[in-house]
Amino acid sequence: MDSEEYNIEYLKENGFTRKKCERCGSHFWTRDHDRKTCGDAPCEFYSFIGNPIFKERSADEIRESFLSFFEHCPHKHTRMKRYPVVARWRDDIYLNIASIANFQPFVTSGKVPPPANPLVISQPCIRLEDLESIGKTGRHLTAFEMMGHHAFNKRGGEEIYWKNDTVKYCDGFLRHLGVDMDSVTYKEAPWVGGGNAGPCLEVITNGLELATLVFMDLELSPQGEISINGQRYTKMDTYIVDTGYGLERFVWASKGTPTVYDAMFPDVIKELVNASGFEHPLETHPAIIIQNARLSGAMKREEIANKLGISLKNLKNILEPIETIYAIADHTKCLAFMLADGVVPSNAKEGYLARLVLRRVFRMLKSMGIGIPLEDIVLMQIETLRKSFPELEKSVDRIVELVSLEHRRYDETLLKGERIIRQMARGYKRKEEQKIPLDMLINLYDTHGLPPEFVKEVVSNQEAGVDVEVDIPENFYSLVASMHSEERKGEMEQPIVEKIEEKTKSIPATQKLYYEKPSAVDFEATVLDFVDGSVILDKTLFFPEGGGQPADTGSLTLKEENNRTLKVIDVQEVEGVILHKIENGGVSKGAVVSGHIDAARRIAHTKHHSATHVVVCAAREVLGGHIWQAGAQKGEKRARIDITHFKRISDAERREIEMLANRIVMEDKEIKASFEDRNEAEQKYGFRIYQGGVPPGKRIRIVRIGEDEDVQACAGTHCSKTGEIGPIKILRTERIQDGIERIEYSAGEAAVKEIQLLEELIRKSASVLRVPVHKLPSAVERFFEEWKQLRKENERLRAEIAEQRIGLWKEHARDIRGVSVIAEVLPGADTKEMMKIASQLSKDDFLTILIGKREKHASVVSSVPVYLRNEVNASALVKRVCEVLGGSGGGKAEIAQGGGTKIEKVKEAMEAGITLVDDLISKKVQK
């Protein structure tokens, strides 16, 4: 990146000089003429530990001084409320990872104006990339607050402010806190993230990076002229001040504690230390802890141990317990935010991330012998956060339920896992293998969720009675991850809408009559263009596919061409231009068409769409505030909606949702749809409006039911009152994934038809059984019981008959060279029955060949008495017989079975069998 980018007046005018770091070679700006390094770890130690940089402040104090500093500075930033930690408005990330993420992609790209400009915010963020190193490094957090002030500038427009003021404010804020300004360095470091990039200054003092000042003005572009890290970028139409001040870092710097955790969570850590029975090493080994903390940013653990003159093992023993406690303290704060903001633990998407963190903490609590329930620790975190984030308290009940439910599930998984591991270990012991192979460990983790540490614990447990070794490679979890990333290779798909987009760019947006006249079915319009089999009109009633609502169908009639009619089979919207795909034929520009939409289809879609909003509303009422739409599909006959929920929906809950939904219908509430300013709508209604995804654009269509019982951003067609929906019938609920339930329902006439269908099924069933409808359940149960009884009785009788027939067959025995052979055809007999007879007869020293002859198939059973087992193989004998029957067979040497389809050859087959027996026995006689 060009050094000219960092040619900032403020720095030059305030006694800064640009230097090159002796250790890492990066360029930095400093007031200190003697400074030789950039000041960042690892080029410098954490010199602030035990030696705070400025007056001690709490997190609340730091946050407030930051927000008010920028509120009252010359540019008068607007203070914004925090956004959720779940990035519902984005489809590329699950969690909110930075304050700028709130404004991506529409604000940063310039498509939507910022909610305020400039603005200041303290945004709780979650990053789980460094999960493994949390607690160990002393500075990594999964949940942190990024304080940021942002200015959104547009090229050619009025500039709010850019680099100069950004640096000036940063310098001013640090001075305001009381930082020794000679110790501050601004390090040049190009920034890249989320498809954007730009020059950046890292703000560092005493080895600690406190803030990053990003000047975002580049975006990813294959033909871009600027290259960073092998990717090509080009200048954007906007240029944005994106700053990130680490709230926790400031608190830490103000306290000078060994780790950021000690600064942020002193009370929680104290509780955990007490419960674990350990002592905080700051009490037992203060010198080692402080030295280690100072060096940890700059050196590896081996080097530190070396420098402190103790063994690595010793150092680890001192540090590891407290590191685990640090991690628990961090993770529980992360969970407090995730769960309060509505994440439902699950096995997919953001829910999986919540479960990942939950299970880590369960493991850590267990390993430390801490008996405090996890939900209590999360509640402790909420207690300290409630002053600044009162909204967290609303979720306390649900969090307690969720966490204890997750705990129970995890215990079950482990209990089940223990059995699996023991069985497997016994298997290896039997095979006299010394070790459980790595691929088995990976399999246990991947398939059953059993971490290798747990496998080791179970296997090494004396009680298990096994002594197989378990070797866990250091990079185990990355091995698992890389295994999965390989699976993903090759699945690249590039949609080819770009070509159409290119052509539609010059065409004005289609006027959307379906919003203006929701109940109209006929319209007149002029053809603007005809592209790839699609007609583009100046205005249309045809609703394009979107938001889970299918496109309208219908026809376009050309009056000027003898009423030639084009059938519209699909409708899509590309950047405001609506494309009517027609079945065949073409149309010329300027032609006037009269359009007609399939009214019944549209009405059914409209009812189902409004019903969807009603059902979500009812589900949220019944199941709780964490209910979030995770997908939806509307049709003519039925619709479905996927919602986030942590349990299966019970029958009672399903009925309650259905009743409530129908009540909303009967109350005949108004459904209002109107375009509103996006930022205003977000502030007024919250992010709850983005149930069905995030629409682009400055103005978004908001659909509200009644007194705002339900408010959603939605582009679909809707009834004007809930009464128009008609009855809503829930058909079924299904579990799509853990944590996501699907509800299927019908609305309007479709619902009545579904009810009739169900009724018909019940009536028919009842009439088959000749019972009144209300006795159906008991009748079915009785019939099923009787059927089972009779089946058993039948089996028993067959066995009895077989038993009795044995005597009869014995009389039919023929003698082949001294061997008693029973070769009989039994009409109608089944294999099972014949097996019983054969096995009994062979015990009495008879050789049997039985053929059961049925309509289209003959089955063969043969048994050989023990004394003949060396001469005659029942399996071979059956094979020979079945060969003739056009089939095959097999089994054990003493008794075997088979069959064939050529029933006319039964006699022939039997003779073949007898001949074979004769042959085999004669050989014996010759011996």
Place this chain on the structure above:
RNA sequence: GGGCUCGUAGCUCAGUGGAAGAGUGCCUCCUUCGCGAGGAGGAAGCCACGGGUUCAAAUCCCGUCGAGUCCA
């Protein structure tokens, strides 16, 4: 969104194409003053469901339903 695993007696699970099994629990009897324990016998299965392949499927293939788990 993608991958892997599982569904067999009330429960925990064996069973890799050839007669549905074990342990535990349950019932009856014996032993005991009674309990625990022991002995003998017995009942208990739509092998999740629907298709397919095969002479033959709990077992192999496809689909559905249900459960678990990992990754993005």
